[in-house]
Amino acid sequence: MSSKKDMRRADLVIPYVQPKDDKPADFGSTITSTMPMAAMFTRNRMLGWFALLSSLLSWMGETPTQKANATTPGYLSFGMSVMAVGVTYMPLFLPPPQVRGPTGTGVPAAVPPQAG
Secondary structure (H helix, E strand, O other): OOOOOOOOOHHHOOOOOOOOOOOOOOHHHHHHHHHHHHHHHHOOHHHHHHHHHHHHHHHHOOOHHHHHHOOOOHHHHHHHHHHHHHHHOHHHHOOOOOOOOOOOOOOOOOOOOOOO
16 A cells, blocks of 8 residues: 555556447427427417527528438428517407407306395
């Protein structure tokens, strides 16, 4: 124990080799496919514009390997986000019909007591 001699053997050293990724995770395609749907369901305009810009950037920045491995093409994601922005602005151009009278979802009107 008193000797400070290095006990490692140089012939047993295995150099580190970084493993190659077979298929890198593409989180951008997840965002570009789910954000238009979220914007349409919630009618949130900010989500619609975020979906439009992110899908445009994703479509313009596609690599050939992403094009080959993608389940949906970039132009389809962009088209979905354009439709999502249109859906969020639809009430401005086609306002919903005004409902007159009771809708059945509120508190019923008070009924006067009957004389008896």
